[in-house]
Amino acid sequence: MFDAPLKLPLRLQRLRRTPALRALIRETVLDKNDLILPLFIKSGENICQPITSMPGCCQLSVDRLDEEIDSIVKSGLLGVILFGIPDKKDPHGEVSCHDDGVVQQAIRCIKAIAPQLLVIADVCLCEYTDHGHCGVLSDESGIDNDATLSILAEQSESLAHAGADIIAPSGMMDGMVVAIREGLDKAGFTHIPILSYAVKYASALYGPFREAAEGAPQFGDRRGYQMDPANGAEALREAKLDVEEGADMLMVKPAGIYADVIYRVKQAFPGIPLAAYQVSGEYAMLKAAAANGWINERAAVMESLLSLKRAGADFIITYYAKTVADWLKEQV
Ligand code: PBG
Numbered sequence: 001m002f003d004a005p006l007k008l009p010l011r012l013q014r015l016r017r018t019p020a021l022r023a024l025i026r027e028t029v030l031d032k033n034d035l036i037l038p039l040f041i042k043s044g045e046n047i048c049q050p051i052t053s054m055p056g057c058c059q060l061s062v063d064r065l066d067e068e069i070d071s072i073v074k075s076g077l078l079g080v081i082l083f084g085i086p087d088k089k090d091p092h093g094e095v096s097c098h099d100d101g102v103v104q105q106a107i108r109c110i111k112a113i114a115p116q117l118l119v120i121a122d123v124c125l126c127e128y129t130d131h132g133h134c135g136v137l138s139d140e141s142g143i144d145n146d147a148t149l150s151i152l153a154e155q156s157e158s159l160a161h162a163g164a165d166i167i168a169p170s171g172m173m174d175g176m177v178v179a180i181r182e183g184l185d186k187a188g189f190t191h192i193p194i195l196s197y198a199v200k201y202a203s204a205l206y207g208p209f210r211e212a213a214e215g216a217p218q219f220g221d222r223r224g225y226q227m228d229p230a231n232g233a234e235a236l237r238e239a240k241l242d243v244e245e246g247a248d249m250l251m252v253k254p255a256g257i258y259a260d261v262i263y264r265v266k267q268a269f270p271g272i273p274l275a276a277y278q279v280s281g282e283y284a285m286l287k288a289a290a291a292n293g294w295i296n297e298r299a300a301v302m303e304s305l306l307s308l309k310r311a312g313a314d315f316i317i318t319y320y321a322k323t324v325a326d327w328l329k330e331q332v
């Protein structure tokens with residue numbers, strides 16, 4: 001910019017001198033309204049089963065939800081996203097479409113206790129299929145993308161019927177957004193938005209979630225349908241397609257090590273609300289380092305979330321949501 005040597009030394013530190021000056025020029029803030037908490041709903045009774053690799057998180061049965069929902073409401077969070085762990089699995093994940101399925105029951109229970117709390121329903125088959133893949137299998141033991149779409153539409157309709165406020169398909173099936181949109185519209189749920197996991201990578205950071213949701217693939221991996229971590233430009237194709245198919249909101253997942261992707265998607269689609277999912281492995285890494293005293297947990301967590309907003313995320317799904325909402329309250 002300047003060819004000639006500067007006469008005055010630039011002193012950027014002038015604006016960093018006091019907390020008030022730093023607050024005055026701060027570009028990004030983290031708010032409790034930015035945070036969504038995932039919950040694992042297990043079929044059965046009186047279950048509050050801690051998840052070893054995710055300290056502080058547990059699988060809850062529907063009858064144990066009320067206490068958790070009370071504390072979520074007290075923390076001031078806007079919403080939760082639900083994952084179900086059914087007692088029976090089958091090749092087609094049929095139970096995910098049942099009116100009395102575990103997530104459907106959980107939604108009704110939450111809506112009875114806290115009707116204003118946003119309930120996002122994750123839509124996928126991997127928790128419900130006996131083989132653990134996100135779609136039904138085809139003969140060549142690949143995934144039958146198109147046969148999966150009608151089940152996802154049926155599952156979505158059932159979740160909307162139970163009272164879900166937002167439908168969030170996570171299976172990375174091609175055409176899932178339009179299939180679900182058409183299904184919802186036909187069933188009279190034209191007012192229910194779709195949050196598409198548009199950009200979901202085949203990541204090593206989902207390990208703890210697979211313990212939590214009991215949905216690990218029984219053979220192979222998910223690289224045939226989730227994105228290759230090597231690709232960035234392809235994320236924009238995924239996002240564009242989902243927007244064209246009618247997605248109301250997009251998601252990038254995982255979050256922290258894909259901040260460049262969050263940035264690119266937000267730049268390309270500034271008008272589409274963008275979520276980032278700080279996944280189980282990101283949570284587990286922070287927890288493990290904190291437990292060893294190697295990082296300051298609170299500082300590291302706040303920095304990780306603030307960075308996602310700086311990159312372009314409008315809201316963040318994180319297992320830290322409630323903790324952070326409580327921390328933010330203390331600050332005031
Ligand atoms: C499954 C699903 C996964 C997560 C959310 N939905 C795991 C996977 O694809 O194997 C991961 C969430 C996390 O790790 O916190 N459709």
Ligand code: ZN
Pocket residue numbers: 124125126127133134170171
């Ligand atoms: Zn899945």
